[in-house]
Amino acid sequence: MAKKKKLITYQQRQNRHGYRFMLPWIIGFLIFTAFPFVATIVLSFTEVRQTVLGFDITFIGLDNYIMAFFENVEFVPAMLAFLGMIIPYTFVIVILSFILAYLLNKITFLRGFLRTIYFLPVIIMSGPVMYQLIDSRSYSERVDSFLGFSNIFILQMVASYSKSFARILIGIFEELSIILWFTGIPIILFINGLQKINPSLYEAAQIDSANSWQILWKITIPIIKPLVLVVTIFTIANLGTFSINPVYDLIKKATENTSGGLGIAATFSWIYSFVVLIIIGIAFLIFRNKEKVRRHY
């Protein structure tokens, strides 16, 4: 009798083939992402020494955290500087890219050309390039522009309420072209989303004599809101993983000190990533809640 061929169901076949194609990614994810994720948390409670044979790991409890928050003079200021950068930058990037995409969507002539220019920074943006650019400004202009901006009446008014807020505002204006460089991908996403809105909605609103301002607030923005969440998360992740920030330098310095710094580096990077993930979570919650409220009505 011929060998009996084992019959498998459709779902089993789907599973088998699907996992066969997914396999490389899953292996990589487990080894290079999931395992390190857990390992960093564990390592942050230990002291790691590199020896000839490998690594000598000793459990030291919360010492690394105490050291990061209380003993190390660089970490907390770097973290605060990072927070002072990422939160305002995200706001500015999301809002500006929406405005630019909205305006780009209104025109036809030159649209492709302008879009090309706005996307250009995505291609050339790298840590060293940004570092050189920011560095070159700080040489010549920082002093002048700080004085120049602080002469503006409105900024003086803001400064009289809160000095640190005024400083953030000045920072935004100073680094505007650097901030704008992060809007490349968000603009494309927004344009794409705007083009997917059904034009008959606009026509219906126009027949009901809505002006374009009302159409913007009552139709465009509500429809585009889920996309705002995507763009916000993308921007935070992008800024958070971009190598031009003060915490990265600290982590890198600690990592290179393989004789005993890896545990501390793990603590630094875990605190840092925790903050980034929390910010992303907050952004997620903000947009989620609003959506639910809207569905209620």
Place this chain on the structure above:
Amino acid sequence: MMKDKFIRMIRARKFQTFLKLCIYFVLVCVSFVYLEPILKMISMTFMSTKDVIDPSVDWLPKSPSFNNLKVAGTVLDLKKTLVNSIWFSALLAIAQTIVSALTGFALSRYNFKFKKFWIIMIILAFIIPVPLLMIPRLMLFISTQNFLGFNLIGTPIPQILMALFGQGVNSTILILIFYNFFNLIPYSLDEAAMIDGASPRQIFIQIAMRLSASTVLVVFLFSFVWNWNETYVTGTLVRNSIELLPAKLNMFDSAFQTYASAGRGSAQFRLNEAYKMSATLISITPLLILYSFVQKHFIQGIENTGITGE
């Protein structure tokens, strides 16, 4: 009555044109803000040392020279670093393209168990900041190299492994591009092939890959550019044993000092902004050239990620 209406119409149209002009004005101004750093770079590149100090020179150099480019090129060791950067990025890009095509194909064609879970994991992999993962990765590679007895750190092997297993730079976006493109290919093509006895591998190669030549190009280009610009992971794993252009730019200051002290320590030969900016310009020029040829593909690539729809 007729006339009144007519005038109102013309007024409305005039207002519309005025509005359009305003929009153009704003957008063109903004595009200058985007380009300002690059323009500044270009103008600085052609400034002689005298122009850099001269406060009356703002954009146009008075005595343009190519000297900066020459010096910056030598300091960056351009011939070597350029070639290194190109093969290094291309290698990683090829690995990333292959694995994202496989993963995208699995997600688009098969309804396997826990598919939702893996999609969420793919997105999480994008959100998790890299430094969090780098330390155990580094330890993993150091342990492996101790175990195997030959060097991994300082070679491109760790990064190729990571790229080959889908954990390279922005792998998530690349997977999404493939996923959405494969979704556009009608499933009936697969069915026809299956009836003719094609195996999944044949379907993937003969149908999906054959049809997606342009998507492969887009993904390759993105991956190439991102790997080129990536310095954190490369700096940790490769360090300085392969001299890459962006990494060299990162330590341009110290490289310049060694160059300047080697023989030509004259007073006018000091590090200034012009040298730095021309070095920066040199390091982005290959990417600018690439972009000028294939910019349409780049933008369409992002549009095809499909995160805007669904």
